[in-house]
Amino acid sequence: MEKTKTTKQEIKQPDTSRSQVSVKSENGEVTNKSEKELKKSTVSLNTPREGPITNGTASVEEKKKLNGKQKFSGKSTLVNSMGSSTTLSSAAGTEASDEPDDHINVVLRVRPLNMQELTRRDVFHSSFPGSGTIEVDHNSSMRSFTYNVVFEPEATQEDLFDHSGVRKLVDMAMNGYACTALAFGQTGSGKTHTMTGPPQQFQDGKQIDPKMYGLIQRSLFYLFKQLEQQSGSKRIRASYLEIYNEQVIDLLNANHGKYLQVRWSKNRGFYVENLFLVECETVDDLMVVLEEGMRNRQTGSHGLNEFSSRSHSMLTLTIDSEQTDPDDENLAITKRGKLTFVDLAGIEKVKDSNSTAESLFESNNINKSLLVLGNCIASLGDAKKRHGHIPYRDSKLTKLLADSLGGNGVTLMVACITPSSHQVSETMNTLRYASRAKKIKTKPVVKMDPREKLIVNLKKEIKVLRNENIYLRQQLEFPAKPKEHLQKENDEKFLKFLKEQTKEPITPKQKESESGLYEMLQEYMVENEALRTENADMHAFRDKSKREQQLMYRENEKLGARIENLEKMLQTNNIQWQAARANPPPEPMQDPNRGSPHYSTRPPHGSGTSNRSLQGRLAPQDMSYTGQPQGYSSPNGRPRQGPPPGQGQPKRPPHRLAEPIQHVQRPGLIPYETVQNGAYPADSYDNPRLRASGHPRQESPVRNLERRPSQLSTTEVIKNMNDKLRTELRQLEGEISQNELQNRRTKEIVYGSQQSIR
Ligand SMILES: Nc1ncnc2c1ncn2[C@@H]1O[C@H](COP(=O)(O)OP(=O)(O)OP(=O)(O)O)[C@@H](O)[C@H]1O
Numbered sequence: 001m002e003k004t005k006t007t008k009q010e011i012k013q014p015d016t017s018r019s020q021v022s023v024k025s026e027n028g029e030v031t032n033k034s035e036k037e038l039k040k041s042t043v044s045l046n047t048p049r050e051g052p053i054t055n056g057t058a059s060v061e062e063k064k065k066l067n068g069k070q071k072f073s074g075k076s077t078l079v080n081s082m083g084s085s086t087t088l089s090s091a092a093g094t095e096a097s098d099e100p101d102d103h104i105n106v107v108l109r110v111r112p113l114n115m116q117e118l119t120r121r122d123v124f125h126s127s128f129p130g131s132g133t134i135e136v137d138h139n140s141s142m143r144s145f146t147y148n149v150v151f152e153p154e155a156t157q158e159d160l161f162d163h164s165g166v167r168k169l170v171d172m173a174m175n176g177y178a179c180t181a182l183a184f185g186q187t188g189s190g191k192t193h194t195m196t197g198p199p200q201q202f203q204d205g206k207q208i209d210p211k212m213y214g215l216i217q218r219s220l221f222y223l224f225k226q227l228e229q230q231s232g233s234k235r236i237r238a239s240y241l242e243i244y245n246e247q248v249i250d251l252l253n254a255n256h257g258k259y260l261q262v263r264w265s266k267n268r269g270f271y272v273e274n275l276f277l278v279e280c281e282t283v284d285d286l287m288v289v290l291e292e293g294m295r296n297r298q299t300g301s302h303g304l305n306e307f308s309s310r311s312h313s314m315l316t317l318t319i320d321s322e323q324t325d326p327d328d329e330n331l332a333i334t335k336r337g338k339l340t341f342v343d344l345a346g347i348e349k350v351k352d353s354n355s356t357a358e359s360l361f362e363s364n365n366i367n368k369s370l371l372v373l374g375n376c377i378a379s380l381g382d383a384k385k386r387h388g389h390i391p392y393r394d395s396k397l398t399k400l401l402a403d404s405l406g407g408n409g410v411t412l413m414v415a416c417i418t419p420s421s422h423q424v425s426e427t428m429n430t431l432r433y434a435s436r437a438k439k440i441k442t443k444p445v446v447k448m449d450p451r452e453k454l455i456v457n458l459k460k461e462i463k464v465l466r467n468e469n470i471y472l473r474q475q476l477e478f479p480a481k482p483k484e485h486l487q488k489e490n491d492e493k494f495l496k497f498l499k500e501q502t503k504e505p506i507t508p509k510q511k512e513s514e515s516g517l518y519e520m521l522q523e524y525m526v527e528n529e530a531l532r533t534e535n536a537d538m539h540a541f542r543d544k545s546k547r548e549q550q551l552m553y554r555e556n557e558k559l560g561a562r563i564e565n566l567e568k569m570l571q572t573n574n575i576q577w578q579a580a581r582a583n584p585p586p587e588p589m590q591d592p593n594r595g596s597p598h599y600s601t602r603p604p605h606g607s608g609t610s611n612r613s614l615q616g617r618l619a620p621q622d623m624s625y626t627g628q629p630q631g632y633s634s635p636n637g638r639p640r641q642g643p644p645p646g647q648g649q650p651k652r653p654p655h656r657l658a659e660p661i662q663h664v665q666r667p668g669l670i671p672y673e674t675v676q677n678g679a680y681p682a683d684s685y686d687n688p689r690l691r692a693s694g695h696p697r698q699e700s701p702v703r704n705l706e707r708r709p710s711q712l713s714t715t716e717v718i719k720n721m722n723d724k725l726r727t728e729l730r731q732l733e734g735e736i737s738q739n740e741l742q743n744r745r746t747k748e749i750v751y752g753s754q755q756s757i758r
Pocket of ligand 1: 110111112114185186187188189190191192193194197198199308309310344345346347416
């Protein structure tokens with residue numbers, strides 16, 4: 001491909017010092033005091049102040065500095081939604097397919113009235129109530145429109161650059177996004193002025209006043225300043241084209257004299273074939289490219305604009321920048337971002353523009369392509385139509401803007417309007433157009449070399465797998481499989497991948513430069529695979545442990561139920577024993593010859609034959625029926641069956657005193673869902689049995705597991721609990737049989753006493 005020779009010329013840095021803003025300083029046309037007053041009376045300048053605005057707009061303090069005049073309001077969401085560190089860092093170096101959708105950012109610029117309009121006094125009533133809102137009086141009714149930022153007529157070129165969000169757009173282009181800044185609006189509304197500065201300055205070959213630099217020049221300076229701060233290598237290439245009468249012309253190769261074709265490919269989408277690309281090493285090179293293109297651009301003069309652009313122009317910078325991966329300083333990733341500046345031709349009323357036959361043809365083509373753009377914007381902005389057919393193919397302009405509008409790009413639209421009442425209906429159209437554009441959603445994606453993309457994706461995956469691995473290891477203490485096992489399999493996979501990637505034979509030089517990349521890929525793939533297998537093994541082991549735990553848990557439940565039954569039986573026995581005691585045989589007749597009676601309800605210790613059998617077995621007064629000191633409840637927190645301790649309560653069955661169950665540490669049951677989830681709450685253990693009885697929560701027996709975090713330990717704990725439950729079960733069974741024996745003996749004693757009385 002042939003290259004255009006770019007002659008370097010001295011370009012001065014723009015003067016960034018803030019000058020006092022007035023209409024006069026901007027275009028030098030408003031000189032008459034009465035004209036100024038007239039303007040002030042119609043376009044409200046001192047509108048209510050905004051609150052402090054950050055992220056791309058000025059703070060109140062900043063505004064105060066500007067002689068108390070508010071020149072813009074609103075907030076560039078480009079900075080918020082796309083420029084947030086999360087979005088950028090997470091998207092950096094990867095396909096940002098999981099990024100949230102982002103709306104197209106739309107800012108509005110109202111140019112000041114020009115001399116002709118001021119003389120004619122054709123102003124319409126508009127006001128700027130703040131927060132990115134403009135109110136326009138149309139057909140005696142006030143219409144309100146809100147955008148990201150509204151720039152009032154006093155806003156300078158510098159204000160536009162600082163607060164429209166274009167700075168962030170440049171940053172994002174450097175990070176691999178396809179970014180577009182697009183100016184649209186009716187003819188003579190200030191699109192070219194906004195993008196490149198006053199159009200006339202490119203015509204007469206004069207030195208351009210840096211103060212008048214538009215968004216493009218300021219972005220170029222900013223881009224180079226940012227690139228200087230980056231350590232890795234960078235490469236910038238520029239192309240500049242125009243679409244004139246539905247034909248694509250290369251503005252950097254104008255002598256070529258041929259129209260270029262717009263093609264489509266799966267990987268690139270729509271693109272211009274054989275478009276000239278100029279390698280630019282310095283900002284001066286870029287400035288020369290811009291001037292060359294501007295000079296070659298089709299312009300004409302008509303009733304509404306002396307230097308009217310008769311074509312849509314697109315300046316595209318392709319930015320390849322090598323950046324170190326934030327997660328791995330040994331890995332450098334090359335990101336290919338794009339930054340496109342589009343200056344659309346203005347829609348025009350043929351009647352007003354006094355068109356000749358040739359310009360009529362131009363105007364029709366301009367209007368036609370803008371109509372298609374309008375249709376695309378309308379469809380994209382409509383939630384119902386967004387996923388249907390978008391008529392990009394109906395014009396070359398929309399084909400080339402397809403990715404910026406509805407695809408994976410980041411787009412900033414600058415809608416330009418004039419406050420002239422003469423063109424109020426066109427202004428209303430632009431405002432509506434801009435409102436529709438604001439509804440368009442895009443999904444920004446970083447474009448990368450496929451191999452680098454693979455590395456980044458593998459790294460991302462490895463990170464997730466490593467975390468999972470650590471988590472599983474903590475749970476299971478499971479040994480990892482040695483990497484070598486997987487090496488062979490991975491080699492095969494890797495070679496297959498290489499074959500697919502390099503269909504053309506690789507030159508020795510390429511081989512050398514890419515070998516490092518391949519090695520890295522190989523390593524990542526091996527590690528990735530090793531982690532996957534190891535994690536799969538750990539998952540399987542964990543599942544097995546869970547199943548075992550579930551079985552034991554069920555057994556645990558059954559044992560618990562049996563114990564409860566036995567306790568009920570014990571209580572029944574106790575009641576029977578008490579009933580036997582409560583119905584003693586009638587008091588025998590006092591026989592002075594026989595001495596004391598044979599039996600009383602509370603036989604004194606060591607007296608009487610029958611008393612001997614009970615001696616030492618009755619519970620002392622301060623013991624509850626459970627055999628524990630009063631106030632005792634079972635260690636698992638479950639209250640023992642039977643009456644509460646206190647007056648008149650039954651005494652503990654004799655066998656318990658002789659053989660008490662000494663604080664059986666029966667822990668509560670592990671809730672099934674806890675076992676199933678494998679998650680053990682630290683302090684909210686909730687025994688289902690306790691829950692059913694409304695008993696307050698007890699400290700979890702699985703608390704100890706915190707000290708023994710593995711799943712294996714949990715299994716052991718449940719096993720231990722089951723063993724303890726079985727022990728308690730055996731004890732209870734023994735207790736019951738003893739109790740029954742005791743009951744039988746008591747009955748015999750009572751029966752014997754009755755017999756003896758008789
Ligand atoms: N904000 C502004 N301040 C001062 N002058 C401006 C401003 N905007 C536009 N102008 C002047 O208004 C005239 C028309 O502007 P410009 O050519 O940029 O409009 P345009 O929208 O690009 O028109 P067209 O679509 O016909 O090319 C120019 O002389 C330009 O310098």
